[in-house]
Amino acid sequence: MRITVKCFSQVRYALEKDELSLELGPGKDTKDVEDLVREHANKKLDGVLLRTAVNRVYIKEPQELKDGDEVAFIPPVQGG
Amino acid sequence: MILTEIIPATIVPFPSDNTRREEGAELIFNGRVRGTEHDKDILFLDYEHYEGMAEQELRTLANETAGKFPIQDLFCRHRIGRIAIGETSLHVVIWSRHRKEGIEAMTYFIRELKKRVPIWKWAVLVSGERVPSECVHQD
Numbered sequence: 001m002r003i004t005v006k007c008f009s010q011v012r013y014a015l016e017k018d019e020l021s022l023e024l025g026p027g028k029d030t031k032d033v034e035d036l037v038r039e040h041a042n043k044k045l046d047g048v049l050l051r052t053a054v055n056r057v058y059i060k061e062p063q064e065l066k067d068g069d070e071v072a073f074i075p076p077v078q079g080g
Numbered sequence: 081m082i083l084t085e086i087i088p089a090t091i092v093p094f095p096s097d098n099t100r101r102e103e104g105a106e107l108i109f110n111g112r113v114r115g116t117e118h119d120k121d122i123l124f125l126d127y128e129h130y131e132g133m134a135e136q137e138l139r140t141l142a143n144e145t146a147g148k149f150p151i152q153d154l155f156c157r158h159r160i161g162r163i164a165i166g167e168t169s170l171h172v173v174i175w176s177r178h179r180k181e182g183i184e185a186m187t188y189f190i191r192e193l194k195k196r197v198p199i200w201k202w203a204v205l206v207s208g209e210r211v212p213s214e215c216v217h218q219d
Contacts, residue, residue: 006130008128008130008198008200009128009200009202009212010212053130053133053198056130056132056133056136057133058196072130072133072198074130074198075200077194077195077196077197077198077199077200078194078199078200078201078212078213079127079129079134079158079170079193079194079197079198079199079200079201080111080158080169080170080190080193080194080199
């Protein structure tokens with residue numbers, strides 16, 4: 001399956017990309033992808049709390065992914 | 081009525097309304113860009129958002145606020161992109177019958193906006209350095 005990871009703020013800064021397109025094996029979940037993102041960030045996201053959204057909705061627990069999903073790891077927001 | 085917008089342009093305030101007969105409180109909040117970050121002078125703030133999700137979260141929060149507090153209307157405009165010092169980044173107007181519920185609703189809405197609506201800001205310093213904006217809130 002192929003998923004898209006959207007990158008914002010500190011995640012974009014750490015990965016130097018606006019988005020990633022990842023080919024994943026079956027059964028992978030959001031935690032697997034977060035681990036991958038943190039690994040690629042080369043410690044730049046260490047200590048940064050990331051909330052997870054799948055298809056633009058926050059999730060509270062790791063969620064198994066399906067083909068075409070859009071995932072975002074959301075650093076602390078700063079609106080206002 | 082609920083009205084929420086995220087726009088990449090100068091915020092035009094919602095007009096005041098002298099025709100209302102039942103709402104005794106009209107609360108207006110303008111969040112403006114400060115001239116310093118991390119005790120350093122800045123040139124401007126640069127706001128980014130998660131398009132689609134930020135709009136949805138803002139709308140959901142506004143509806144939730146209107147359900148939680150007995151207010152009549154909540155209008156909100158949030159600006160994104162480059163915003164100069166002193167300019168408005170967030171404009172909120174709440175109409176309610178009495179001030180108490182309006183003030184409580186305004187406090188709740190802005191506090192939650194800062195927790196959950198996926199909008200971020202970077203400060204561009206006079207030196208040209210780009211740093212995450214740092215906002216410390218007590219609640």
